[in-house]
Amino acid sequence: METFNEIKKQDNSFIANTYSRFDVAFVSGKNARFFDESGNDYIDFGSGIGTNSLGIANDAWAAAVSAQASRMQHCSNLYYNPVTSSLAEKLCKASGMKKVFFGNSGAEANECAIKTARKYSFDKYGADAERNVIITLRNSFHGRTVTTLSATGQDVFHNFFFPFTEGFVFCAPDIDEIKKTVENNGHACAVMLETIQGEGGVLPLKDEFLRELSAFVSSQDILLIVDEIQTGIARTGRLLSYMHSGIEPDIVTLAKGLGGGLPIGACLFNEKTEKTLSFGDHGSTFGGNPVSCAGANVVIDTVTSEGFYDEVERKGEYLKKALTEKFGDEILQIRGRGLMLGIDFRSKTAKEIAAQGLKNGVVVLTAKQSVRLLPPLTITYEEIDEGVKRLASIF
Ligand SMILES: Cc1ncc(COP(=O)(O)O)c(C=O)c1O
Numbered sequence: 152m153e154t155f156n157e158i159k160k161q162d163n164s165f166i167a168n169t170y171s172r173f174d175v176a177f178v179s180g181k182n183a184r185f186f187d188e189s190g191n192d193y194i195d196f197g198s199g200i201g202t203n204s205l206g207i208a209n210d211a212w213a214a215a216v217s218a219q220a221s222r223m224q225h226c227s228n229l230y231y232n233p234v235t236s237s238l239a240e241k242l243c244k245a246s247g248m249k250k251v252f253f254g255n256s257g258a259e260a261n262e263c264a265i266k267t268a269r270k271y272s273f274d275k276y277g278a279d280a281e282r283n284v285i286i287t288l289r290n291s292f293h294g295r296t297v298t299t300l301s302a303t304g305q306d307v308f309h310n311f312f313f314p315f316t317e318g319f320v321f322c323a324p325d326i327d328e329i330k331k332t333v334e335n336n337g338h339a340c341a342v343m344l345e346t347i348q349g350e351g352g353v354l355p356l357k358d359e360f361l362r363e364l365s366a367f368v369s370s371q372d373i374l375l376i377v378d379e380i381q382t383g384i385a386r387t388g389r390l391l392s393y394m395h396s397g398i399e400p401d402i403v404t405l406a407k408g409l410g411g412g413l414p415i416g417a418c419l420f421n422e423k424t425e426k427t428l429s430f431g432d433h434g435s436t437f438g439g440n441p442v443s444c445a446g447a448n449v450v451i452d453t454v455t456s457e458g459f460y461d462e463v464e465r466k467g468e469y470l471k472k473a474l475t476e477k478f479g480d481e482i483l484q485i486r487g488r489g490l491m492l493g494i495d496f497r498s499k500t501a502k503e504i505a506a507q508g509l510k511n512g513v514v515v516l517t518a519k520q521s522v523r524l525l526p527p528l529t530i531t532y533e534e535i536d537e538g539v540k541r542l543a544s545i546f
Pocket residue numbers: 256257258259261292293294295345349350378379380381406407
Protein backbone atom coordinates (compact mmCIF):
# COMPACT_ATOMS: atom_id res chain seq x y z
CA MET A 152 0.00 0.00 0.00
CA GLU A 153 1.27 3.48 -0.86
CA THR A 154 1.80 5.83 2.08
CA PHE A 155 -0.48 8.82 2.55
CA ASN A 156 2.23 11.19 1.32
CA GLU A 157 2.71 9.15 -1.85
CA ILE A 158 -1.02 9.16 -2.55
CA LYS A 159 -1.23 12.90 -1.91
CA LYS A 160 1.77 13.66 -4.14
CA GLN A 161 0.37 11.59 -7.00
CA ASP A 162 -3.08 13.18 -6.66
CA ASN A 163 -1.71 16.72 -6.53
CA SER A 164 0.55 16.05 -9.51
CA PHE A 165 -2.03 14.57 -11.84
CA ILE A 166 -5.55 15.55 -10.81
CA ALA A 167 -6.91 18.96 -11.84
CA ASN A 168 -6.94 21.52 -9.05
CA THR A 169 -10.72 21.74 -8.63
CA TYR A 170 -10.98 20.18 -5.16
CA SER A 171 -9.48 21.31 -1.89
CA ARG A 172 -8.94 17.98 -0.13
CA PHE A 173 -8.51 17.18 3.55
CA ASP A 174 -5.31 15.37 4.57
CA VAL A 175 -6.76 11.88 4.64
CA ALA A 176 -7.07 9.03 2.10
CA PHE A 177 -9.78 6.41 2.47
CA VAL A 178 -9.22 2.92 1.14
CA SER A 179 -12.10 0.82 2.50
CA GLY A 180 -14.97 0.78 4.95
CA LYS A 181 -18.07 -0.92 6.32
CA ASN A 182 -21.44 0.72 6.87
CA ALA A 183 -20.73 4.06 8.63
CA ARG A 184 -17.01 3.47 9.14
CA PHE A 185 -14.19 4.37 6.75
CA PHE A 186 -10.62 3.07 7.02
CA ASP A 187 -7.57 5.01 5.87
CA GLU A 188 -4.43 3.51 4.34
CA SER A 189 -2.93 2.98 7.81
CA GLY A 190 -5.98 1.18 9.16
CA ASN A 191 -7.38 4.06 11.28
CA ASP A 192 -11.18 4.15 11.40
CA TYR A 193 -13.51 7.14 10.97
CA ILE A 194 -17.23 7.31 11.76
CA ASP A 195 -18.92 8.54 8.60
CA PHE A 196 -21.51 11.31 9.02
CA GLY A 197 -21.20 12.31 5.35
CA SER A 198 -21.84 9.16 3.23
CA GLY A 199 -19.81 10.50 0.31
CA ILE A 200 -22.00 13.62 0.28
CA GLY A 201 -25.20 11.62 0.51
CA THR A 202 -24.26 8.97 -2.05
CA ASN A 203 -23.50 5.88 0.05
CA SER A 204 -27.12 5.66 1.18
CA LEU A 205 -26.77 2.04 2.38
CA GLY A 206 -23.35 2.67 3.90
CA ILE A 207 -19.96 1.53 2.69
CA ALA A 208 -19.72 -1.90 1.02
CA ASN A 209 -23.27 -2.98 1.94
CA ASP A 210 -23.36 -6.77 1.41
CA ALA A 211 -26.56 -7.00 -0.68
CA TRP A 212 -25.61 -3.95 -2.75
CA ALA A 213 -22.04 -5.15 -3.39
CA ALA A 214 -23.29 -8.63 -4.37
CA ALA A 215 -25.82 -7.21 -6.84
CA VAL A 216 -23.31 -4.80 -8.38
CA SER A 217 -20.56 -7.44 -8.71
CA ALA A 218 -22.99 -10.00 -10.13
CA GLN A 219 -24.17 -7.49 -12.72
CA ALA A 220 -20.59 -6.46 -13.59
CA SER A 221 -19.75 -10.13 -14.22
CA ARG A 222 -22.89 -10.64 -16.32
CA MET A 223 -22.94 -7.51 -18.51
CA GLN A 224 -21.77 -4.00 -17.63
CA HIS A 225 -23.47 -2.07 -20.42
CA CYS A 226 -25.30 -2.60 -23.68
CA SER A 227 -26.27 0.99 -24.66
CA ASN A 228 -29.68 2.59 -24.80
CA LEU A 229 -30.23 1.14 -28.27
CA TYR A 230 -31.33 -2.10 -26.61
CA TYR A 231 -33.59 -3.24 -23.79
CA ASN A 232 -32.20 -4.69 -20.57
CA PRO A 233 -34.14 -6.03 -17.59
CA VAL A 234 -32.16 -4.30 -14.83
CA THR A 235 -32.82 -0.74 -16.02
CA SER A 236 -36.49 -1.34 -16.80
CA SER A 237 -36.99 -2.98 -13.41
CA LEU A 238 -35.50 0.07 -11.66
CA ALA A 239 -37.74 2.37 -13.70
CA GLU A 240 -40.84 0.43 -12.66
CA LYS A 241 -39.83 0.46 -8.99
CA LEU A 242 -39.14 4.20 -9.04
CA CYS A 243 -42.41 5.04 -10.78
CA LYS A 244 -44.49 2.79 -8.53
CA ALA A 245 -42.87 4.03 -5.33
CA SER A 246 -43.11 7.71 -6.29
CA GLY A 247 -46.43 7.72 -8.17
CA MET A 248 -44.67 9.30 -11.16
CA LYS A 249 -45.23 7.88 -14.66
CA LYS A 250 -41.91 7.71 -16.49
CA VAL A 251 -38.22 8.20 -15.89
CA PHE A 252 -35.17 9.32 -17.88
CA PHE A 253 -31.84 8.01 -16.57
CA GLY A 254 -28.59 10.00 -16.73
CA ASN A 255 -25.42 9.85 -14.65
CA SER A 256 -25.47 12.76 -12.22
CA GLY A 257 -27.57 15.38 -10.51
CA ALA A 258 -26.65 18.16 -12.90
CA GLU A 259 -27.65 15.97 -15.83
CA ALA A 260 -30.98 15.13 -14.20
CA ASN A 261 -31.65 18.86 -13.77
CA GLU A 262 -30.63 19.57 -17.38
CA CYS A 263 -33.23 17.03 -18.42
CA ALA A 264 -35.86 18.70 -16.19
CA ILE A 265 -35.07 22.14 -17.65
CA LYS A 266 -35.25 20.87 -21.23
CA THR A 267 -38.54 19.12 -20.47
CA ALA A 268 -40.14 22.21 -18.93
CA ARG A 269 -39.18 24.36 -21.91
CA LYS A 270 -40.36 21.76 -24.44
CA TYR A 271 -43.66 21.30 -22.59
CA SER A 272 -44.27 25.01 -22.87
CA PHE A 273 -43.08 25.20 -26.49
CA ASP A 274 -45.38 22.33 -27.50
CA LYS A 275 -48.39 23.84 -25.74
CA TYR A 276 -47.99 27.59 -26.24
CA GLY A 277 -45.73 27.84 -29.33
CA ALA A 278 -42.41 29.58 -29.89
CA ASP A 279 -43.96 33.05 -30.12
CA ALA A 280 -45.16 32.91 -26.51
CA GLU A 281 -41.50 32.67 -25.37
CA ARG A 282 -42.79 30.92 -22.30
CA ASN A 283 -39.36 29.60 -21.32
CA VAL A 284 -38.36 31.28 -18.04
CA ILE A 285 -37.67 29.09 -15.04
CA ILE A 286 -37.98 30.60 -11.57
CA THR A 287 -35.55 29.17 -9.03
CA LEU A 288 -34.89 30.21 -5.44
CA ARG A 289 -32.17 32.46 -4.10
CA ASN A 290 -29.48 30.46 -2.32
CA SER A 291 -30.36 27.31 -4.30
CA PHE A 292 -27.89 24.86 -5.83
CA HIS A 293 -28.71 22.84 -8.95
CA GLY A 294 -25.38 21.70 -10.41
CA ARG A 295 -22.16 22.64 -12.19
CA THR A 296 -22.93 22.50 -15.91
CA VAL A 297 -23.31 25.94 -17.48
CA THR A 298 -27.10 25.70 -17.51
CA THR A 299 -27.48 24.31 -13.98
CA LEU A 300 -25.06 26.97 -12.72
CA SER A 301 -27.34 29.49 -14.42
CA ALA A 302 -30.27 27.95 -12.55
CA THR A 303 -28.40 28.17 -9.24
CA GLY A 304 -29.52 31.20 -7.25
CA GLN A 305 -26.15 32.26 -5.84
CA ASP A 306 -24.03 35.02 -7.41
CA VAL A 307 -20.80 33.27 -6.45
CA PHE A 308 -21.53 30.64 -9.13
CA HIS A 309 -22.11 33.23 -11.86
CA ASN A 310 -18.51 34.13 -12.65
CA PHE A 311 -15.89 33.37 -15.32
CA PHE A 312 -17.88 31.07 -17.59
CA PHE A 313 -19.81 33.62 -19.63
CA PRO A 314 -22.10 33.57 -21.45
CA PHE A 315 -24.46 31.76 -19.09
CA THR A 316 -27.77 30.24 -20.19
CA GLU A 317 -30.57 32.80 -20.28
CA GLY A 318 -34.04 32.41 -18.86
CA PHE A 319 -33.60 31.99 -15.11
CA VAL A 320 -35.11 34.36 -12.56
CA PHE A 321 -34.46 34.11 -8.82
CA CYS A 322 -37.00 34.63 -6.04
CA ALA A 323 -37.09 34.30 -2.27
CA PRO A 324 -39.17 31.39 -0.96
CA ASP A 325 -42.05 33.80 -0.60
CA ILE A 326 -45.36 33.14 -2.31
CA ASP A 327 -46.18 36.81 -2.89
CA GLU A 328 -42.80 37.50 -4.50
CA ILE A 329 -43.20 34.48 -6.78
CA LYS A 330 -46.73 35.50 -7.78
CA LYS A 331 -45.57 39.03 -8.55
CA THR A 332 -42.58 37.73 -10.55
CA VAL A 333 -44.80 35.44 -12.61
CA GLU A 334 -47.17 38.31 -13.33
CA ASN A 335 -44.48 40.89 -14.19
CA ASN A 336 -42.29 38.53 -16.17
CA GLY A 337 -45.08 36.88 -18.13
CA HIS A 338 -42.85 34.12 -19.53
CA ALA A 339 -42.54 31.57 -16.71
CA CYS A 340 -42.85 27.91 -17.65
CA ALA A 341 -41.61 26.33 -14.41
CA VAL A 342 -40.52 26.82 -10.83
CA MET A 343 -37.63 24.66 -9.63
CA LEU A 344 -36.65 24.21 -5.98
CA GLU A 345 -35.06 22.03 -3.30
CA THR A 346 -37.34 21.46 -0.28
CA ILE A 347 -34.26 21.71 1.93
CA GLN A 348 -31.49 23.81 0.40
CA GLY A 349 -28.57 21.46 0.94
CA GLU A 350 -25.46 23.20 -0.37
CA GLY A 351 -27.08 26.49 0.67
CA GLY A 352 -26.72 25.60 4.37
CA VAL A 353 -29.39 22.93 5.09
CA LEU A 354 -32.28 25.39 5.04
CA PRO A 355 -35.73 23.76 4.97
CA LEU A 356 -38.64 25.44 3.20
CA LYS A 357 -41.95 25.53 5.03
CA ASP A 358 -44.52 22.86 4.07
CA GLU A 359 -47.20 25.56 3.97
CA PHE A 360 -45.16 27.56 1.42
CA LEU A 361 -44.76 24.43 -0.74
CA ARG A 362 -48.52 23.81 -0.68
CA GLU A 363 -49.36 27.41 -1.57
CA LEU A 364 -46.76 27.43 -4.33
CA SER A 365 -47.94 24.12 -5.75
CA ALA A 366 -51.57 25.32 -5.89
CA PHE A 367 -50.54 28.62 -7.50
CA VAL A 368 -48.26 27.21 -10.21
CA SER A 369 -50.74 24.50 -11.07
CA SER A 370 -53.45 27.18 -11.56
CA GLN A 371 -51.12 28.90 -14.10
CA ASP A 372 -50.01 25.71 -15.90
CA ILE A 373 -46.49 26.47 -14.69
CA LEU A 374 -44.61 23.24 -13.99
CA LEU A 375 -43.26 22.44 -10.55
CA ILE A 376 -39.81 20.82 -10.62
CA VAL A 377 -38.54 19.47 -7.30
CA ASP A 378 -34.79 18.84 -7.13
CA GLU A 379 -34.57 15.83 -4.79
CA ILE A 380 -30.94 15.15 -5.62
CA GLN A 381 -29.80 15.62 -2.03
CA THR A 382 -33.10 15.25 -0.15
CA GLY A 383 -34.49 12.20 -2.01
CA ILE A 384 -34.24 8.42 -1.53
CA ALA A 385 -35.42 8.35 2.10
CA ARG A 386 -32.87 10.92 3.30
CA THR A 387 -35.57 12.89 5.18
CA GLY A 388 -37.68 9.90 6.24
CA ARG A 389 -39.87 9.71 3.12
CA LEU A 390 -38.91 8.36 -0.30
CA LEU A 391 -39.00 11.98 -1.55
CA SER A 392 -38.87 14.93 0.81
CA TYR A 393 -41.81 16.81 -0.79
CA MET A 394 -44.04 13.93 0.36
CA HIS A 395 -43.98 15.44 3.87
CA SER A 396 -45.98 18.36 2.50
CA GLY A 397 -48.36 16.39 0.26
CA ILE A 398 -47.58 18.36 -2.91
CA GLU A 399 -47.43 16.66 -6.32
CA PRO A 400 -44.65 17.99 -8.58
CA ASP A 401 -44.66 17.62 -12.36
CA ILE A 402 -40.96 16.73 -12.57
CA VAL A 403 -38.65 15.30 -9.89
CA THR A 404 -34.87 14.93 -10.15
CA LEU A 405 -32.75 12.37 -8.32
CA ALA A 406 -29.08 11.36 -8.10
CA LYS A 407 -26.71 11.04 -5.09
CA GLY A 408 -28.28 8.35 -2.85
CA LEU A 409 -30.08 6.57 -5.69
CA GLY A 410 -27.08 4.50 -6.81
CA GLY A 411 -25.81 3.80 -3.30
CA GLY A 412 -22.38 5.11 -4.38
CA LEU A 413 -22.43 4.50 -8.14
CA PRO A 414 -23.15 7.30 -10.61
CA ILE A 415 -26.77 7.56 -11.71
CA GLY A 416 -29.23 10.41 -12.11
CA ALA A 417 -32.94 10.26 -12.83
CA CYS A 418 -35.60 12.67 -13.99
CA LEU A 419 -39.15 11.56 -13.19
CA PHE A 420 -42.21 12.80 -15.07
CA ASN A 421 -45.90 12.84 -14.07
CA GLU A 422 -48.88 12.40 -16.40
CA LYS A 423 -48.53 16.01 -17.58
CA THR A 424 -44.88 15.73 -18.66
CA GLU A 425 -44.36 12.02 -19.40
CA LYS A 426 -44.82 12.47 -23.17
CA THR A 427 -43.00 15.78 -23.54
CA LEU A 428 -39.64 14.37 -24.58
CA SER A 429 -39.73 12.13 -27.61
CA PHE A 430 -37.24 10.33 -29.85
CA GLY A 431 -34.07 12.34 -30.30
CA ASP A 432 -34.92 15.08 -27.78
CA HIS A 433 -32.54 13.79 -25.15
CA GLY A 434 -30.10 10.98 -24.44
CA SER A 435 -27.00 9.87 -22.57
CA THR A 436 -24.57 7.10 -23.56
CA PHE A 437 -24.16 5.72 -20.05
CA GLY A 438 -27.59 6.74 -18.70
CA GLY A 439 -29.27 3.87 -16.86
CA ASN A 440 -26.28 1.58 -17.22
CA PRO A 441 -27.05 -1.85 -15.73
CA VAL A 442 -24.31 -1.84 -13.07
CA SER A 443 -25.48 1.43 -11.51
CA CYS A 444 -29.08 0.24 -11.87
CA ALA A 445 -28.30 -3.08 -10.16
CA GLY A 446 -27.04 -1.07 -7.17
CA ALA A 447 -29.99 1.31 -7.34
CA ASN A 448 -32.43 -1.61 -7.37
CA VAL A 449 -31.04 -2.77 -4.02
CA VAL A 450 -31.23 0.80 -2.70
CA ILE A 451 -34.89 1.15 -3.71
CA ASP A 452 -35.83 -2.33 -2.42
CA THR A 453 -34.20 -1.48 0.91
CA VAL A 454 -35.60 2.00 1.45
CA THR A 455 -39.12 0.96 0.45
CA SER A 456 -39.09 -2.06 2.79
CA GLU A 457 -41.48 -2.07 5.76
CA GLY A 458 -40.57 0.40 8.48
CA PHE A 459 -37.48 1.90 6.78
CA TYR A 460 -38.74 5.51 6.63
CA ASP A 461 -39.80 5.43 10.29
CA GLU A 462 -36.37 4.13 11.24
CA VAL A 463 -34.67 6.98 9.35
CA GLU A 464 -36.86 9.45 11.25
CA ARG A 465 -36.08 7.72 14.57
CA LYS A 466 -32.34 7.77 13.88
CA GLY A 467 -32.53 11.43 12.87
CA GLU A 468 -34.26 12.28 16.16
CA TYR A 469 -31.76 10.15 18.09
CA LEU A 470 -28.83 11.93 16.44
CA LYS A 471 -30.34 15.36 17.13
CA LYS A 472 -30.95 14.45 20.77
CA ALA A 473 -27.46 12.98 21.20
CA LEU A 474 -25.92 16.17 19.77
CA THR A 475 -28.10 18.46 21.87
CA GLU A 476 -27.31 16.55 25.07
CA LYS A 477 -23.60 16.35 24.38
CA PHE A 478 -23.06 19.93 23.18
CA GLY A 479 -25.71 21.90 25.10
CA ASP A 480 -25.17 25.64 24.66
CA GLU A 481 -22.32 25.07 22.21
CA ILE A 482 -25.00 24.46 19.57
CA LEU A 483 -26.74 27.59 18.31
CA GLN A 484 -29.18 25.81 16.00
CA ILE A 485 -29.95 22.38 14.51
CA ARG A 486 -32.09 22.27 11.35
CA GLY A 487 -33.22 19.61 8.93
CA ARG A 488 -35.29 16.48 8.65
CA GLY A 489 -34.54 12.78 9.07
CA LEU A 490 -30.85 12.13 8.48
CA MET A 491 -30.15 15.50 6.84
CA LEU A 492 -29.05 17.95 9.52
CA GLY A 493 -27.40 21.38 9.55
CA ILE A 494 -25.79 22.58 12.77
CA ASP A 495 -24.38 25.94 13.78
CA PHE A 496 -21.82 25.81 16.59
CA ARG A 497 -20.99 28.72 18.86
CA SER A 498 -17.21 28.62 19.23
CA LYS A 499 -15.89 26.85 16.12
CA THR A 500 -16.48 27.30 12.41
CA ALA A 501 -17.81 24.46 10.29
CA LYS A 502 -14.48 24.24 8.47
CA GLU A 503 -12.57 23.88 11.75
CA ILE A 504 -14.95 21.17 12.92
CA ALA A 505 -14.64 19.22 9.65
CA ALA A 506 -10.82 19.34 9.77
CA GLN A 507 -10.51 18.62 13.51
CA GLY A 508 -13.20 15.93 13.25
CA LEU A 509 -11.01 13.96 10.87
CA LYS A 510 -8.12 14.12 13.33
CA ASN A 511 -10.50 12.63 15.91
CA GLY A 512 -11.92 9.93 13.64
CA VAL A 513 -15.22 11.40 12.48
CA VAL A 514 -16.24 12.63 9.02
CA VAL A 515 -18.61 15.61 8.81
CA LEU A 516 -19.54 17.85 5.89
CA THR A 517 -19.99 21.58 5.69
CA ALA A 518 -22.59 23.67 3.88
CA LYS A 519 -21.80 27.38 3.86
CA GLN A 520 -21.21 28.34 7.54
CA SER A 521 -22.88 25.20 8.94
CA VAL A 522 -21.82 21.68 9.73
CA ARG A 523 -23.86 19.31 7.57
CA LEU A 524 -24.58 15.71 8.52
CA LEU A 525 -25.75 13.20 5.89
CA PRO A 526 -24.90 9.84 7.49
CA PRO A 527 -25.66 6.58 5.70
CA LEU A 528 -29.35 5.72 6.14
CA THR A 529 -28.19 2.40 7.59
CA ILE A 530 -26.04 3.95 10.33
CA THR A 531 -26.46 2.06 13.61
CA TYR A 532 -27.26 3.67 16.97
CA GLU A 533 -23.81 2.57 18.20
CA GLU A 534 -22.15 4.32 15.25
CA ILE A 535 -24.16 7.47 15.99
CA ASP A 536 -23.06 7.40 19.65
CA GLU A 537 -19.42 6.84 18.70
CA GLY A 538 -19.49 9.62 16.07
CA VAL A 539 -21.03 12.14 18.49
CA LYS A 540 -18.47 11.17 21.15
CA ARG A 541 -15.58 11.71 18.71
CA LEU A 542 -17.08 15.03 17.59
CA ALA A 543 -17.36 16.17 21.20
CA SER A 544 -13.72 15.33 21.84
CA ILE A 545 -12.58 18.17 19.59
CA PHE A 546 -14.19 20.81 21.84
C1 LIG B 1 -29.76 19.84 -4.76
C2 LIG B 1 -28.67 19.48 -5.71
N1 LIG B 1 -28.89 19.55 -7.03
C3 LIG B 1 -27.95 19.22 -7.93
C4 LIG B 1 -26.70 18.80 -7.53
C5 LIG B 1 -25.66 18.42 -8.55
O1 LIG B 1 -25.45 17.04 -8.52
P1 LIG B 1 -24.15 16.39 -9.21
O2 LIG B 1 -22.97 16.84 -8.45
O3 LIG B 1 -24.38 14.91 -9.12
O4 LIG B 1 -24.14 16.86 -10.63
C6 LIG B 1 -26.42 18.72 -6.16
C7 LIG B 1 -25.08 18.32 -5.69
O5 LIG B 1 -24.65 18.66 -4.61
C8 LIG B 1 -27.43 19.07 -5.23
O6 LIG B 1 -27.21 19.02 -3.91
